[in-house]
Amino acid sequence: MTDRSTxxxxxxxxxxxxxxxxxxxxxxxxxxxxxxxxYGHALYVVIVGGVLVSAANSGVDSTARxxxxxxxxxxxxALLAVALLCRAAIAVGPVxxxxxxxxxxxxxxxxxxxxxxxxxxxxxxxxAAVGAVVGGAVSLPSAAVGAPAGVFxxxxxVEAQASRRQTTWARRGIAAVVAGLAVFTAVLAAxxxxxxxxxxxxxxxxxxxxxxxxxxxxxxxxxxxAMTRSALSDGAEIAAVTATxxxxxxPGLLTGTLVQRRARARGAVRSVRFAGGRRRALLxxxxxxxxxxxxxxxxxxxxxxxxxxxxxxTAPDGVAVVQLGCLFLxxxxxxxxxxxxxxxxxxxRALGGSNAELRLTHLVLPATAALLWTLATPVVAVxxxxxxxxxxxxxxxxxxxxxxxxxxxxxxxTPMGTVPIGLLARLFRGxxxxxxxxAVHLSL
Amino acid sequence: xxPRADAGSVRPVLYRGPVLDVRGLTKAYGDLTVLRDVSFAVxxxxxxxxxxxxGAGKSTLLHCVVGSAEADSGSVRLDGVEVRESDPAxxxxxxxxxxxxxxxxxxxxxxxxxxxxxxxxxxxxxEVLVELGLDGVVDQVPSTLSSGQRRRLALASCxxxxxxxxxxxxxxxxxxxxxxxxxxxxxxxxxxxxxxVLLATHDVELRHAVAxxxxxxGA
Numbered sequence: 001m002t003d004r005s006t007x008x009x010x011x012x013x014x015x016x017x018x019x020x021x022x023x024x025x026x027x028x029x030x031x032x033x034x035x036x037x038x039y040g041h042a043l044y045v046v047i048v049g050g051v052l053v054s055a056a057n058s059g060v061d062s063t064a065r066x067x068x069x070x071x072x073x074x075x076x077x078a079l080l081a082v083a084l085l086c087r088a089a090i091a092v093g094p095v096x097x098x099x100x101x102x103x104x105x106x107x108x109x110x111x112x113x114x115x116x117x118x119x120x121x122x123x124x125x126x127x128a129a130v131g132a133v134v135g136g137a138v139s140l141p142s143a144a145v146g147a148p149a150g151v152f153x154x155x156x157x158v159e160a161q162a163s164r165r166q167t168t169w170a171r172r173g174i175a176a177v178v179a180g181l182a183v184f185t186a187v188l189a190a191x192x193x194x195x196x197x198x199x200x201x202x203x204x205x206x207x208x209x210x211x212x213x214x215x216x217x218x219x220x221x222x223x224x225x226a227m228t229r230s231a232l233s234d235g236a237e238i239a240a241v242t243a244t245x246x247x248x249x250x251p252g253l254l255t256g257t258l259v260q261r262r263a264r265a266r267g268a269v270r271s272v273r274f275a276g277g278r279r280r281a282l283l284x285x286x287x288x289x290x291x292x293x294x295x296x297x298x299x300x301x302x303x304x305x306x307x308x309x310x311x312x313x314t315a316p317d318g319v320a321v322v323q324l325g326c327l328f329l330x331x332x333x334x335x336x337x338x339x340x341x342x343x344x345x346x347x348x349r350a351l352g353g354s355n356a357e358l359r360l361t362h363l364v365l366p367a368t369a370a371l372l373w374t375l376a377t378p379v380v381a382v383x384x385x386x387x388x389x390x391x392x393x394x395x396x397x398x399x400x401x402x403x404x405x406x407x408x409x410x411x412x413x414t415p416m417g418t419v420p421i422g423l424l425a426r427l428f429r430g431x432x433x434x435x436x437x438x439a440v441h442l443s444l
Numbered sequence: 445x446x447p448r449a450d451a452g453s454v455r456p457v458l459y460r461g462p463v464l465d466v467r468g469l470t471k472a473y474g475d476l477t478v479l480r481d482v483s484f485a486v487x488x489x490x491x492x493x494x495x496x497x498x499g500a501g502k503s504t505l506l507h508c509v510v511g512s513a514e515a516d517s518g519s520v521r522l523d524g525v526e527v528r529e530s531d532p533a534x535x536x537x538x539x540x541x542x543x544x545x546x547x548x549x550x551x552x553x554x555x556x557x558x559x560x561x562x563x564x565x566x567x568x569x570x571e572v573l574v575e576l577g578l579d580g581v582v583d584q585v586p587s588t589l590s591s592g593q594r595r596r597l598a599l600a601s602c603x604x605x606x607x608x609x610x611x612x613x614x615x616x617x618x619x620x621x622x623x624x625x626x627x628x629x630x631x632x633x634x635x636x637x638x639x640x641v642l643l644a645t646h647d648v649e650l651r652h653a654v655a656x657x658x659x660x661x662g663a
Contacts (some may be wrong), residue, residue, distance in 0.1 A: 281562035
């Protein structure tokens with residue numbers, strides 16, 4: 001017969017388990033091969049990052065009337081990126097274990113905090129690096145503030161993960177930050193001469209944030225022991241789908257899962273009954289899904305000031321390209337019904353009618369949203385506006401109606417490695433058309 | 445004259461042959477032939493049961509019948525016209541629950557059925573909800589239903605719309621004993637109202653209660 005103390009004595013220490021797991025998962029290749037891989041990845045990030053930064057710099061008008069506006073814009077962009085990163089972190093954890101570890105490892109009486117410490121430490125290190133980069137984007141000394149601020153934010157998110165209620169509050173906080181940034185973008189568009197504050201001494205601020213970050217990290221470390229198995233692995237599905245969607249460059253895989261999860265979280269709704277004929281009912285259903293999940297409306301409103309801001313920063317052809325990108329995002333958010341119907345043969349069979357009729361009916365909402373958004377942002381000449389609306393709507397339609405990925409397509413050997421042609425065809429079906437329209441804008 | 449001159453109608457006037465006519469159907473996945481020279485016909489008010497062990501090609505046959513899989517040779521005719529999945533007339537005439545069943549994730553149970561009813565000019569949503577015991581979950585979204593309730597919702601999706609041919613892939617799956625008894629009764633009633641039924645099933649009782657003929661893929 002065993003009592004609780006005997007069981008506790010027999011439990012394998014967490015450090016022992018971690019050592020064993022490391023040994024099982026160890027990469028059998030020599031160190032040089034692993035370092036070569038790491039170098040390849042780092043080089044890829046530097047090259048792609050360099051190209052993006054260079055493209056962004058070349059698009060900014062160096063003779064802008066308000067030099068401070070560029071710095072404000074960079075700050076808003078960086079903060080928006082951080083907010084979206086935090087939202088993604090909440091969706092997957094941020095401390096995440098695989099379903100296998102949840103079932104077999106975390107069901108044992110092992111010290112949960114000890115087992116999670118390496119992941120927690122890696123998360124804080126990554127957050128410090130991101131914070132330093134964001135701070136450095138504003139001004140180089142600000143990196144010293146950004147790093148501890150990143151640690152603070154990550155620690156708060158880990159703390160929130162331990163409690164469903166706090167997770168809800170964290171989600172709301174991030175939504176408030178994004179809304180605040182949208183409002184501030186509108187302010188910048190209206191007042192492009194907003195002065196950039198005079199530089200404050202970095203050291204005291206960095207010191208204060210460091211103290212806060214240390215306290216938050218200590219508190220979050222204590223919260224690790226209270227993490228439930230469900231809190232640790234709820235995001236595993238999202239993480240797995242994100243990985244697949246990234247590998248196959250198919251965001252539709254991720255959005256489908258997110259829609260299912262949101263619906264499941266909602267559980268029940270106040271049902272409505274449809275009236276009128278077939279098309280009226282289909283349109284009403286399409287509207288209904290946006291009334292229940294107003295992300296499309298928020299994106300519509302949030303992006304409104306962006307072309308006005310771009311008009312202060314870049315030449316008219318550049319503004320047209322920015323507007324095209326925004327239009328694509330707006331129309332894409334309203335194309336949920338189109339994606340649903342196009343992606344499911346069973347739903348098309350159930351709804352009846354022809355594929356063309358179903359697609360056109362579900363294109364009404366994205367096209368209307370794009371048109372209204374364009375009417376609200378007439379910052380470039382009419383030919384540019386017309387081209388952007390048509391290009392964005394067609395690109396959204398093509399992306400949403402892409403046929404399923406063909407895994408047996410021929411392989412293309414590129415300097416970056418082998419790529420299935422089917423994958424490229426899918427990728428360029430929507431965004432590729434967008435690039436083409438952008439090129440036309442720049443040549444007009 | 446095209447027997448389905450009125451493309452949206454589910455009740456052709458002139459055609460008097462079988463609703464479904466399958467001739468010499470052959471389908472292979474690579475080197476694996478799953479259907480070889482399959483032929484059968486189903487007339488209005490008749491039911492045919494597709495039987496065979498797992499992997500015999502029952503689901504593939506049903507997908508060929510609704511046009512969502514393409515046969516290598518042979519023909520599938522609905523009211524005398526070759527079946528194409530994207531043909532609105534086929535979609536208007538065939539109500540199907542196959543292995544790829546799907547629901548609108550963001551609509552409630554009653555909204556899902558109401559939308560399908562409006563899309564086809566059907567109705568009777570409330571009666572179908574009661575008949576299938578779904579009247580207690582009308583406001584829930586499909587992903588919160590149990591697997592048995594989801595199966596009932598899939599069957600309900602076929603009943604709120606007009607149909608000439610009902611194609612069901614193992615409809616008894618995940619139904620409790622009362623649900624299976626209801627299914628046998630309902631399919632018998634469907635036959636009596638003139639609907640042709642094609643079902644793949646492992647349920648011997650259901651087969652005996654409903655089927656007028658068998659398509660044995662294991663033979």
